[in-house]
Amino acid sequence: MRQQVLVLYLATSALDSEVVGWSRYDGTGSTKPTTGDDDEPPYGSGVAALEDGWRLFQASQLIPPQSGHEYDTSFLKHEFFFEKLHEVS
Template identity: 35%
Template sequence: MSVTRQQILILHLAQPDLETRTIAWALYDGSKSKDELQMQTGDSMVPPYDSVLDAMRDGWNVIQLPTMPVFLSGHEFEQGHLPYEYVLERKVTVE
């Protein structure tokens, strides 16, 4: 019997444009068993997709867009979290 499971892909882009290059990522794969590695972080030099638009073309659905950061005067160059985070999901069939 086959069942459907969810995969979540988080892509951080260099800019808010959906075609901008991916600079960080994480993959949570609900189709794998508990014994298998569940999350793949950006532990390689090559991201799974070059951009959000490339992931969409491969069947991923965007479920969250980033809130645009507010840069206060005098604080424009402070370090913080990566501001352009997109959350995507897709359903896969597991036998």
């Protein structure tokens, strides 16, 4: 079994919100390079990825901003990790 990993950054913490960033990693060896560099997101939302058979295995912890830092620019905080397992012959 080989693993494919999809990381989606969503607009909010809800899985049905819009995808604003993404990365793909293909451990099956069937694509080169192993990371995705598409101009368009592979899915419109996290729910769409689930509907296509991706399994959600991690979501980022929701941490409220410190008082006075509500509008600071930082990392994309609504990060979700998905996986698909593939048999490789």
